[in-house]
Amino acid sequence: MSSDPVVSPSHEAATVIAAVLADLLSGDHRGVVVDSPPGAGKSTLVVRAAGELAATGAPLMIVAQTNEQVDDLIDRLGTRSPQVTVGRLSAVDYASSERVRAHPACRVAPKVADLGSPAVTIGTAAKWATVTEGTWPWAIVDEAYQMRSDALLRVAPRFRRALFVGDPGQLDPFSTVEVDRWTGLSWDPMQSAVAVLLRHNPDLPVHRLPVSWRLPASAAPVVAEAFYPFTGFRSGTGPGDRVLTFGRAxxxxxxxxxxxxxxxxxxxxxxxxxxxxxxxxxxxxxxxxLAGRALTREGVATSESGTGPLTADRIAIGAAHRDQVATIRALLPPEAAGVTVDTANRLQGREYDLTVVLHPLSGRRDATAFHLESGRLCVLTSRHRHGCVVVAREGIAELLDAHPSTEPVHLGVPVKFPDGWEANQAMLAHLHRR
Structure with a gap:
């Protein structure tokens, strides 16, 4: 998708959002799908849509994938629409976070009947799967590409129409059990909720958010080429709008x-x-x-949000495995104690000024499907607002050449583009060109 440089990013994004809300409120379709690149305002869209649907007087359910996402949406709803009553479906032993407690009109309970008929009822997909009674005119499914199709099947009887919002370039649903028996079926539970939804409802409108407000002008073209080759997007900022400097040589x-x-x-x-x-x-x-050095060199980040020091809470280190994360945490210098260190799965949806990435293929003898997954590298290299440093051993290019993409092609299974081999090659080529 090519963007007209004459049209401002704000105007371009507003045009697409207006079209999404028009399709949603028209009632002409049972579902509306919104694809979003990293940092394009998925949560902002969800909160705005929730507010407008709640204003119609019809109750709304929101399905998120993790408790962190649920609490974040409640916090955003409380900021944008404090008058909207919210019910938070939770586990029996759930302790309300500070963000949830700060919402003036939020009630927490493990059962729908105990929430008092709020305008918006929100919970994780796993929690909604336990609800066996009641229906809602509207639903919003957040991070829908992270949701397995079988999870959507369990909650679908609860709503009539829905908005599905997610990022098609990020991590796919995964399972720890063998799933070959379902390969090729149109309702394969290992396909994302959106993939199965569109296979059975090809006439549903699909909108694409065109602007990333997180990624700087230096990153958006690189990430778009590597992970979104057929849709593309642009940065909401231009060259020079964001500057990262260090006070020490x-x-x-x-x-x-x-x-x-x-x-x-x-x-x-x-x-x-x-x-x-x-x-x-x-x-x-x-x-x-690297994280420690960025702090001791007295980094300063300047952006459209203002100018401030680069602090530990604005730096993240990402890796593919939990044992790698544990090793990096143990080696952090004292000045970097507040730096976030986590896996791609847990960094998804978060943003920082500076990120450090341990390349999934660094030092490996082989290139497995796990390490080649395009979504994993996409998450790791798309969390930053200013800069990203990739750490890797020499030899990844040779490793990729020695392990060309050999994933089997199954009848009836849509081919995902780009594949991990192609995405890794594109990203590595840019790192070597810089």
Whole structure:
């Protein structure tokens, strides 16, 4: 999708959102799908749509995928529409977070009957699956591409019309059990809720948010080319609108990678090539040291939101595995104690000024489907507002050449583009060009 540079990002995004709300409120379709690139305002759209649907007087249900997403949406609803009553479906032992308690019109209960008929009832997909009575005229499904189709099947009897919002380029649903028996079926539970929905309802309108408000002008074209080659998007900011500077001069390779990220949006800290165990201590130490160095060099971030120091809570380190995360956390210097270190799955939906990424293929002998998954690399390289530094050992290009994409093609299964091999090649090519 090519954007007209004459049209402002705000106007372009507003036009698409107006079309989404018009389709939703017209009642001509049982569902409306909205595809969104990273940082395009999915949650903002969900909150706005919730407010407008609640204003019609019809009750609304919202389905999110995690408790963190539920609490975040409640917080946003309380800020934008404090007069809208909200019921938070929860587990019996759930302790309300500060964000939920801050909403003046939110009630928490494990059963729908105990919520007092609020305008908006919100809960996770797993919690909604336990609800066996009641229907709602409207539903909003947030992060719908993270939702398995069988989870949608369990909650579908609860609503008549729905808005599905999600990012098609991020992590797909996963399972810890074998799922080959369902491969090729149109209702394959391992397909995302949106994929199965559109296979059975191809006439549903699909809208695409055209602007990322998170990714800077240096990142949006790179991420779009690697992970969204057929839809594309642009940044809501232009070159020079965001600036990351360091108060202390560079002294070694770590600083050079940080300076490259500050200047071009991308840094690449490449270690000598060799095969390593998954918890590569040298690579983990480099990730931890980069975060510490960014803080000791007194970074300052300037953007449309203002100017402020680069603090630990605005830096994140991402990795593919939990044991890698644990190793990096243990190696963080004292000044970086507040830096977020987590897996791609848990970083999804969050944003920071600076991110450090341990490449999933670093030091590996093979390129498995897990490590080649395009959504994992997409999440890791699309969390930043200013710069991203990738840490990896030499040899990834040769590894990709030695392991070309060999995923089997199954009859009846839509082919996902781009595949992980292609996405990794595109991202690696840019890191080497910078």
């Amino acid at each position: 560079a002294s070694d390779g770590l600083d050079e990678a940080l300076d490259a990220a500050a200047a071009s949006g991308w840094g690449f800290h490449e270690l000598p090539g060799r095969f390593t165990v998954r918890t590569d201590a040298e690579a983990a130490a480099a990730c931890a040291a």
